[in-house]
Amino acid sequence: MALLEIHDLEVKFALRSGPVTALRDISFSLDRGQRLGIVGESGAGKSVAAFSILNLISRPGYISKGKILFDGNDLAQLNPSQLRNVRGNRISMIFQDPMMTLNPVLTVGAQMVESLQAHTRISRQEARKIALEKLRLVHIPSPEKRLDQYPHELSGGMKQRIIIAIALLLNPDIIIADEPTTALDVTIQAEIMDLLLELCEDRNLGLILITHDLGVVSQVTERTIVMYAGRIIEMGPTKEIINDAQHPYTQGLINALPQQGIPGRRLNQIPGSMPPLQQLPNGCAFHPRCAYAKAACKEQIPAFTQSGGCQVACHMVAELVNQAGKSPALENSPSTGQDS
Amino acid sequence: MSTLVEIRNLHKRFPIHGDLLDRIRLKGGRLELREENVHAINGVDLTVNKGEALCIVGESGCGKSTVARTVMGLIEPSEGSVHYQGQRIDNLSPREMMSYRRRMQMIFQNPYASLNPRMSITETLEEPIRFHQSDLGKAEMKDKVAEVMQAVGVDPSWGKRFPHEFSGGQRQRISIARALIVDPEFIVADEPISALDVSIQAQVLNLMMDAQEQRGLTYLFITHDLSVVEHFGARVAVMYLGRICEVAPTRTLFAQPRHPYSQALLSAIPRLEDERPRFIRLQGEVPTPVNLPSGCVFHGRCPHANDRCRNEIPALRQVDDVQISCHAVEENRIASG
Numbered sequence: 001m002a003l004l005e006i007h008d009l010e011v012k013f014a015l016r017s018g019p020v021t022a023l024r025d026i027s028f029s030l031d032r033g034q035r036l037g038i039v040g041e042s043g044a045g046k047s048v049a050a051f052s053i054l055n056l057i058s059r060p061g062y063i064s065k066g067k068i069l070f071d072g073n074d075l076a077q078l079n080p081s082q083l084r085n086v087r088g089n090r091i092s093m094i095f096q097d098p099m100m101t102l103n104p105v106l107t108v109g110a111q112m113v114e115s116l117q118a119h120t121r122i123s124r125q126e127a128r129k130i131a132l133e134k135l136r137l138v139h140i141p142s143p144e145k146r147l148d149q150y151p152h153e154l155s156g157g158m159k160q161r162i163i164i165a166i167a168l169l170l171n172p173d174i175i176i177a178d179e180p181t182t183a184l185d186v187t188i189q190a191e192i193m194d195l196l197l198e199l200c201e202d203r204n205l206g207l208i209l210i211t212h213d214l215g216v217v218s219q220v221t222e223r224t225i226v227m228y229a230g231r232i233i234e235m236g237p238t239k240e241i242i243n244d245a246q247h248p249y250t251q252g253l254i255n256a257l258p259q260q261g262i263p264g265r266r267l268n269q270i271p272g273s274m275p276p277l278q279q280l281p282n283g284c285a286f287h288p289r290c291a292y293a294k295a296a297c298k299e300q301i302p303a304f305t306q307s308g309g310c311q312v313a314c315h316m317v318a319e320l321v322n323q324a325g326k327s328p329a330l331e332n333s334p335s336t337g338q339d340s
Numbered sequence: 341m342s343t344l345v346e347i348r349n350l351h352k353r354f355p356i357h358g359d360l361l362d363r364i365r366l367k368g369g370r371l372e373l374r375e376e377n378v379h380a381i382n383g384v385d386l387t388v389n390k391g392e393a394l395c396i397v398g399e400s401g402c403g404k405s406t407v408a409r410t411v412m413g414l415i416e417p418s419e420g421s422v423h424y425q426g427q428r429i430d431n432l433s434p435r436e437m438m439s440y441r442r443r444m445q446m447i448f449q450n451p452y453a454s455l456n457p458r459m460s461i462t463e464t465l466e467e468p469i470r471f472h473q474s475d476l477g478k479a480e481m482k483d484k485v486a487e488v489m490q491a492v493g494v495d496p497s498w499g500k501r502f503p504h505e506f507s508g509g510q511r512q513r514i515s516i517a518r519a520l521i522v523d524p525e526f527i528v529a530d531e532p533i534s535a536l537d538v539s540i541q542a543q544v545l546n547l548m549m550d551a552q553e554q555r556g557l558t559y560l561f562i563t564h565d566l567s568v569v570e571h572f573g574a575r576v577a578v579m580y581l582g583r584i585c586e587v588a589p590t591r592t593l594f595a596q597p598r599h600p601y602s603q604a605l606l607s608a609i610p611r612l613e614d615e616r617p618r619f620i621r622l623q624g625e626v627p628t629p630v631n632l633p634s635g636c637v638f639h640g641r642c643p644h645a646n647d648r649c650r651n652e653i654p655a656l657r658q659v660d661d662v663q664i665s666c667h668a669v670e671e672n673r674i675a676s677g
């Protein structure tokens with residue numbers, strides 16, 4: 001049994017107009033040392049999925065079905081004080097915007113000591129020592145000085161490093177990172193991703209990386225989950241998904257990237273946009289935008305089909321694979337001229 | 341190839357020293373007026389040729405948006421000038437500027453903020469016509485609005501709706517329609533797709549490329565996303581801390597970036613074929629634009645910096661089809677490859 005197993009998770013939001021299902025049929029697992037990416041566009045439910053693991057969904061949202069098994073315990077059933085023993089201790093979280101995550105009126109050291117003391121009986125001096133050690137771990141220059149600085153004195157990249165250090169304070173087994181570099185510049189993004197990867201490898205951490213950037217997913221993760229309108233539509237080894245995507249949506253997403261197009265020519269676009277969760281179409285939620293949609297797609301929600309190493313929720317997978325012989329995703333992707 | 345827009349030695353400083361009372365300091369028994377500025381742009385020279393798409397890239401705080409706004413006349417330069425078809429436009433009166441405003445339009449980053457939430461789409465699109473083509477009759481105006489909405493892929497029958505009824509991608513289409521409606525020659529687009537999802541980004545980029553082809557538009561395209569630049573731009577200008585590092589044809593830059601900063605920036609693009617993050621690691625962090633470093637603004641982080649870089653500001657020099665401001669490149673100190 002894997003360390004973290006999620007079975008049939010369903011999350012609903014009780015809105016005035018009636019309950020809206022934000023997440024359904026989510027099942028996946030993660031062990032120590034594994035790196036999992038969750039990709040999708042805004043509104044696909046990837047952040048809700050991440051938040052629900054630690055039961056951080058607040059009203060009007062609630063987990064309406066399913067199990068979140070961590071070390072044998074169902075996190076969805078735990079009371080707040082039991083949950084506190086998992087949050088931060090065993091699973092910690094890194095959020096998107098480093099400017100919003102740190103408390104602006106406390107020094108970095110105070111915030112780190114505070115988290116340590118909230119979870120363990122430990123003196124201030126000892127807590128500071130651990131804090132210092134973690135700051136070194138995330139390669140922050142002159143860490144002693146940083147402990148007494150306030151967040152506004154630090155750059156965005158430095159703040160995100162400190163947040164990673166805070167996430168590491170209690171030596172968790174799993175880190176959930178929700179778009180950790182979206183607010184940062186590309187050179188800093190590369191450094192932060194490199195750091196996360198290094199930590200996972202050196203310390204045997206499990207990582208769930210939520211992002212919309214397929215390039216980042218391919219650099220950091222081993223397995224990938226692609227989400228669309230609250231569901232998993234494809235999951236499998238990252239390399240396979242990037243090089244040989246099976247679901248028409250994943251193919252469309254990859255082909256729409258500027259680096260896959262021929263400079264100066266039109267990009268391969270997916271028509272339309274993702275439907276709001278209140279107005280999901282019948283059958284496969286992607287069918288109104290899908291070039292391959294048939295009658296069955298409009299009526300029946302597709303179940304997962306095994307295709308290569310991937311699981312794909314698409315009625316047309318078998319047919320598409322037979323037709324193309326190989327990946328249709330690669331047909332339009334010329335070399336980017338950057339490979340050296 | 342004729343020059344449409346020329347930017348000469350542009351500087352922009354934003355004062356952060358507050359009002360007179362804040363500025364007065366007692367120093368050595370004498371009152372002194374303290375002055376503190378953010379140096380957003382420090383001597384930028386740039387030309388945009390007719391019919392091309394020039395991209396400006398750089399990280400946050402490098403001054404790329406300030407350049408865009410100064411070109412549009414939304415902010416006044418502290419020094420230097422902006423020329424449109426040879427005519428200086430940065431010092432014109434609002435009345436004189438009117439005729440230029442019709443020819444140059446702007447698309448902003450956030451389509452949630454740039455459309456007036458209390459105006460219907462038709463009202464939003466008719467407003468520029470009222471200012472710039474007031475001779476147009478009511479029926480003609482209606483036709484024109486419908487035609488432009490069609491062109492950007494928004495159903496003309498939705499004209500009575502308000503911005504909140506549209507998705508982000510559709511709103512950005514409407515912002516593009518608002519720019520196109522007065523038949524401009526030149527469009528400044530400030531991060532027009534940064535707020536959009538990948539599948540929608542492709543739609544909007546395609547729309548902008550179609551419009552360029554059909555209407556012979558010239559673009560000044562501001563972005564931080566290098567893979568978009570690679571796809572969209574004919575030429576790229578790389579900015580760092582308010583200065584131009586390198587201006588090159590897109591293909592040349594991506595095949596062989598010469599400026600050490602361009603090299604680092606390009607190396608950090610996450611690519612689908614990557615197995616792990618790979619990039620040129622820069623030392624330190626971007627210095628504050630309040631106290632600029634002496635010499636080359638990049639010297640503190642540059643692996644090739646020497647004494648000359650620390651003291652002398654490198655000028656933008658033409659090498660083949662590339663303009664570059666770097667002493668190390670000039671002296672051939674960077675091994676190529």
